[in-house]
Amino acid sequence: MNQPTIDHWIGGTHHASQSDRTFQSLDPEDDSVIARAARGDARDVALAVDSAAAAFAAFRETSPSQRESILLRAAELLQQRSAEFRDLLIREIGSPVAKAMMEIGIATRVLKANAAMARRMTGRTYKSDVPGRWSLGFRKPIGVVASITPFNVPLVKGIKHSSMPLATGNTVVWLPSEQTPQIADAIARLYHDAGLPAGALNVVQGRGAEIGDDLVSAAPIRAVSFTGSAAVGRHVQSLCGSLGKRATLELGGKNPLIVLADADLDAAVGAAVRGGFIYQGQICMASSRVIVDQSLADAFTARFVAAAQALGRGDLTDPTTMIGPIISAKARQRIRDHLADAVDGGARILCGNSWTGNRVNPTIVSGVTSAMKLFREETFGPVVSVETANDRHHALELANASPGMLSAAVFTNDLDAAMIFADSLDTAMVHVNDMTIQQEPEVPFGGDGPAGFGREGMETGIEDFTTWKWVTLRR
Template identity: 60%
Template sequence: MQRVGHWINGTLRPATQSSSFEVRNPLDDSVYAIAARGDLSDVADAAGSASEFAAEYARSTPSDREQWLITAAGLLQQRADAFSEVLIDEIGSSISKARMEIGIAVRNLTATAAMARQVGGKIYPTDGIGRWSLGFRKPIGVVAGITPFNVPLIKGVKHSSMALATGNPFVWLPSDQAPVTASMLTQLYCDAGVPPNALQLVLGHGVEIGDALVTDPRVAAVGFTGSHRVGRHVQRLCGENGKRVTLELGGINPLVVWEDANMEAAVKAALLGGFLYQGQICMASSRVIVHRSRHDEFVKRLCGAARGLPMGDLRDPTTVIGPIISEKQRQRIRELVADATQKGARIFCGGRWHENKLEPTVLCGVTDDMRLHAEEVFGPVVTVSAADDFSDALSQANATPFGLVASVFTENLDLAMRFADQIDAGMVHINAMTIQQEPQVPFGGNGESGFGREGLETGLDDMTQWKWVTLGPSNP
């Protein structure tokens, strides 16, 4: 059994008997680790340490910050097996999903390293004769990040690497279901040469210490990934305290399959998009909308493929379906499916539990009075509905307060572009599944799915502030 602690002021603070919590392996709910349970004083110490180091870290050179992140990427590749083991046991990843997550994290580190040289400026035109008008980007200060359990390495890297690349110290509150991954990444950064005080790690329960971190006056900007309910709470706190905030929240994401679609490709996209990591991905395509003429064929094909998804050993590369993260979430999924079936929805495949794993489940007949219509499942549950025409499909796809990502499968370019233009989503993929990730793109959603965008260019705007400097005589 592992014990993990905070990393504050360049010092490891281990978990103690009186101030710790258990981390459980979702496969069998056995205790996997004991983690330090942070309190308000830990948050204050972390924010204070980061703030005291902010000016010095802002003076670090682009070459240094670039090299630290490139070295970190190399170390992550070297330690891929160790990280995979933790992702399997701590959050119930399959080995294939763990390897995918590590690969994405490595690409994010290398891409973000280049941003260390983008904290520049420009010359502006001015009316003053013999005068220069200059604009400079400066680091904003202490950046806080709050990250989820489902992709703890990807989100830990995305939140931290942009802050570190742009000269800002980072304070990290990871999910209380993934503290071991966070501790390993923190150690990796230190081994890569990142100055100890540039990165602070506080473990604990967000409900107990999250507000203190968000509202600490020394924190200038906050990045949050998680549920829309908590995200809106974080946004309110940031607004009240004059802080920048970026939110990447959930989604009930539509995948539209039109009558001329490549059915094999569409089924594969729905299968992976709906059931990868047992649906515990914010970009999961939990709603599939099919042209009525292809609806029955699609459901038959999807269920046939879903029944064949392996649910075996998580270390077997062929395994796709693993355990749901916690008993609380398992019970919530049971309630959502039961509510739908009691009100008339029909389960076409799946619906059976094997200890902590749920078979890939496909339902039809979901109506707007059912919770499945309005709530993000975060489990291996996909609903399929029929649409009569483009207007009907678009109306169904937009019938949600969320707007993270959407996909459409069609050979009709005009229809595809009209869908991309009119769907209320921050990201749209044509003839590809909803789960897509690249470091350079503006990543995020509309409505209840987020606020702002993650990415390289967008991150540069979030993590820096402009300073205007003039040189020369003023205009009389």
């Protein structure tokens, strides 16, 4: 099969790496080589940053109508090219087709929603104490924004991390996951064909460990949007802090789904299955912990195990398939290590923990303790632990013992209990009677503490990617 070479996208055209080095992009289903991509170095980063900085001078002056039209046209083209993006998501990251189509739908909505933000850079007037003086506040684009994105939702994150900065008149340098070079290139071409000026979006392919610091540290970079692991995210935050740059981090966490005694059991089981196993658990909001009231524990666990064992594990193009391959050899080993550590510590495997090629069956574990890696760290696979709570207070205590939550869910028909949990759970996102995985473009999406810093979203994006200018006028 033809193996394309994916170059950087800089200044509106493709560029090979100045070192001429490449890296392999692998199909996670069988680890076969499906493409080669330019392996960027500091010189490529500098070229991309310089391109974005040069383009900013003109792009910041574009009208709201121009930026709005570009993003709306990109949304239109994304729908027209949905089959291309669907196939790339399936092949490059092992996405089952249902999840791939979900990504395309979300990314389209994000483009349309953020197009409207081109008209939301509103200012303010202030009553001045000085007679005869007008006091005005204006929002201005901040400058060049760096975007660093993960493999698991490359279309959604690629669009989110670029469309809001672009809507507000900034330019972007994007470092995508090394596992998604073809998807990143397809997004760059999408924007180009939608009319985005050359240099407004630049893509540097490569390994984050090699060139991430070069990008974040580059002098023209004014803000960084990062989605990825907690360890790398904190390093990015530290670097931004030392250099006086803005940072938004989305880092994931150990997300609980709580089932109280009065919950709708069928709805709770369905949400636990979807929230725990969509895209084989490789989603930052996945509910990797389920906490069940003791009165429902046996019934819930039996239904949960049965539903997990029945999940489709067929061809990725089959709409009934939910479980696909784990993205890389390193990720597969992490899952094996976490499960082995749990079993060695006395946990019990209720189902799963069996591999077929690069796929692991949905795995449910009981008896997990805080001493285990499965409790402390993101496994990032189709692995869910089940814990029993004595009552509501105990359930809340167990949930808040998590080392970090990005999202949480609670199932109850008691409005008072729902409000108490929504207010008391130590997370920035809570969903009542729904799964932990939720996404809408207008909401303040993100986490605090170990789960992140700042928020992605429409209103929050205005704050992140614009700066205030105060102007006074004397009559």
